[in-house]
Amino acid sequence: MTLMQKLISWQQDQARKEHLEPYMVLQFNTIKEIVRIEPKTHDELLRIKGIGPAKVRKYGDDILHIVRGNGVVGGEAQSSMDLFSEAEVVNDIALSSQNPKGAEVQFNPETGEVIEDKKDDSITVTEFVTMLDTMLRTNFRRVRVQGEVVGFKQNANGHAYFQIKDKDSVLRCTVFRSNYELSGIQLEDGMEIIITGQPSYHKQYGFGFMGNTLELYGEGALKKAYDDLKKKLSEEGLFSSEKKRVLLQLPEKIGLITSRTGAAIGDFTSNVGQYGYKIIFHHTSVEGAYALRDIKSALEEMAKKDIDVLVLVRGGGSLESLQAFNNETIIRMITDFPVPVIVGVGHDEDETLATLVADVGASTPTGAARSVRESWDACDKRVQNYESIIINTFDKVLQQQKHVIAHIERNIFAQFTTLTEHFSQVFHRFFLSVQKIDTHIQSQKVHIQQSQEKIHQHFQYSLDNVKRAFDITYFIKSVATRITYIKEKLYTYEKTLTHNDPQRQLALGYSIARNVKGNVIRKKDDIIKDDVLFVQVSDGEILTKVSK
CATH class of the missing domain: 1.10.150.80 (HRDC domain)
Known part of the structure; x- marks a missing residue:
């Protein structure tokens, strides 16, 4: 400037x-x-x-x-x-x-x-043109002008040039390529449109109108554009169920695009349920000249966020007020969005193209909220069912165990009664045994006293023997007598050994025959023909074989 x-x-x-x-x-x-x-x-x-x-x-x-x-x-x-x-x-x-x-x-x-x-x-x-242009831009920053398109053309760069007119006046308009493509409208002469922008006065080209957004005017034109785009998208298969992505089960991070001032945000948040969501909200216009640009910007920003599902909602309205949700640019951004998209626009009778191409199309913001919470509700219902099953099973087992415990209680009582009776009998026998033991103890006391007297007598006798053993004269005499006795015994043993010595018998001419096993041959039946025998004589051993 x-x-x-x-x-x-x-x-x-x-x-x-x-x-x-x-x-x-x-x-x-x-x-x-x-x-x-x-x-x-x-x-x-x-x-x-x-x-x-x-x-x-x-x-x-x-x-x-x-x-x-x-x-x-x-x-x-x-x-x-x-x-x-x-x-x-x-x-x-x-x-x-x-x-x-x-x-x-x-x-x-x-x-x-x-x-x-x-x-x-x-x-x-x-200077005057500059001043005039500045005043126009300053005082008319956003104007919506309605008129019929005439003289439409596009240059090589994609910028749109045309005029709009009514019965009395003509206004020269320019829309740059980015804004024209975003509008999603293919202008033709004779179309009734609303262009939003600001007037300007160019140094060379004079007065004109710089358009930022374009809208079709009139239900007929809007309906025709709606039907044409719907047919085009249908032929591409964008409405088919095969194109729909399945929502993540139990989504936690929700991207929400809507207006903070509309009723839709309240309908959604009050019906989405209390499941601990992290909702990333992006405010945007959902109606009017700048709704297209705002929604496009919001979709671009949300595509960068870490979310599980994107929700785009707004309240109901006329076909004209819902133009942003029938825009081809917005629709293709929805189909190309990195995560599943839920679109809930309007009332039950409203059907936008954005709703049709979305992975989940809901007829209302409340319906969109229910789609988000559906898997959570199912999970919650399963938990409740499991809770009921656990409680019922526990109650059933508890009743069964009560019967078992009652039966055990009766058995214990019966056994306790039996044990009590048995204990009484045992106690009686024990009492009799104690009496017998007492009698036996008294008897043993007498026996012990008698034994004590005998022990005392025996001890006295042993003591006397010890005294005698320590008497030297008596001790020497006893030893001499014992030695004589031992000598006599040794002589007797010597005679017996000499008489029974095998060598003595062999010297007298006797012999001892043994088989190979070393067994002594005592009779002829102990040998057979061809047996080998060892015959021991006084001066050695003879090896012989039985021939007959």
């Missing part, structure tokens, strides 16, 4: 903020002088006609920032006018009558304002 455009734009904005007419902020001739002189200080601003100390204090910092090319800044720095009185400023101005570019400027010594000279104050065509 040129300096004049920036100053005029600032003038218009400031006037709106203060609820003033623009000329009350700065007159156009004053703006021209600012552009011509390009002041750098507050003192230089004061030399311009139409700017006094009050305006310098109020607007000086903003104007200087614009002149320096920095745009409008809030003016936090302290103005030099706050440091001096008006009289001092007037005196300073009176001392210097030269402007920065050397032009002679006359000042009023009392007010300090520049005295307007009488020369021509005309402006150039470019």
Whole structure:
């Protein structure tokens, strides 16, 4: 933007903020002088006609920032006018009558304002056109204009040029390629449309209208465009069930696109259930001139998010108000979205193309919420069923165990009764046994006393024997007697051994025959023919064989 455009734009904005007419902020001739002189200080601003100390204090910092090319800044720095009185400023101005570019400027010594000279104050065509274009863009920033398309054409870059007219007037329009493609409308002469944008005045081409969005006007045109696109998408198979993706079971991260001010968001959030979702919300217009652009931007942003399912909802409306959801660009973005998409638009009678191509098409925002919670509800129902089964099974087992316990209780009681009776019998027998034991103990006491007397007598006898054993004379006599007795025994044993010695028998001419096993042959039946025998004689052993 040129300096004049920036100053005029600032003038218009400031006037709106203060609820003033623009000329009350700065007159156009004053703006021209600012552009011509390009002041750098507050003192230089004061030399311009139409700017006094009050305006310098109020607007000086903003104007200087614009002149320096920095745009409008809030003016936090302290103005030099706050440091001096008006009289001092007037005196300073009176001392210097030269402007920065050397032009002679006359000042009023009392007010300090520049005295307007009488020369021509005309402006150039470019200055006027620039001012006019700035004022148009500033005061008509978003206008919706309805009319019939005539003279439509597209250049090689895809930009659309046409006129719209009514019975009295014609308006030249331009729509750049990106906005034209986003609209999803193939313009033809004779179409009734609504174009949204702003007027402009180009230096070469004159007055025109720069369109941002296009809408078809009239139910007939909208219905025809709807039917044509529906047929096209159907032929591509985008409505077939094979194209639909299955929703993730138990989704946790939900992407939600709708308007924060509409009823749809309340319908969805109040019906989606309390299952601990993480809902990533993106506010967007869902109706009007900028709905297409907003929804497209929202889809692009949501495609970057980590979500399990995307939900796009809005309330019902006419075919005209639902145009954004019958737009080909939006529809193809839905089909290409990285995760399954649920679209819930309008009421039961509303059927948008976005609903038809979505992985799950719901007739209302409430229906979309139910689609999200469906797997959670099924899971919750299964949990409830399992809970009922567990409780019923537990109750059944509990009743069975109660019967078992009652039966065991009866058995225990019967056995306890039997044990009690048996214990009584045992106790009686025990009592009798105790009596017998007591009698036996008394008997044993008597026996022990008798045994003690016998032991005492035996001990006394043994003690006497020990005393006798220690008597030396008696001991020697006993040993001698014992030795004599042993000698006699040894002699007897010697005679017996000599008489029975086998060598003695062999020396007398006897022999001993044994078989190979070493067994002594005692009779002839102990041998047979061909047996080998060992015959022992007094001086050796003879090996022989039985021949007969």
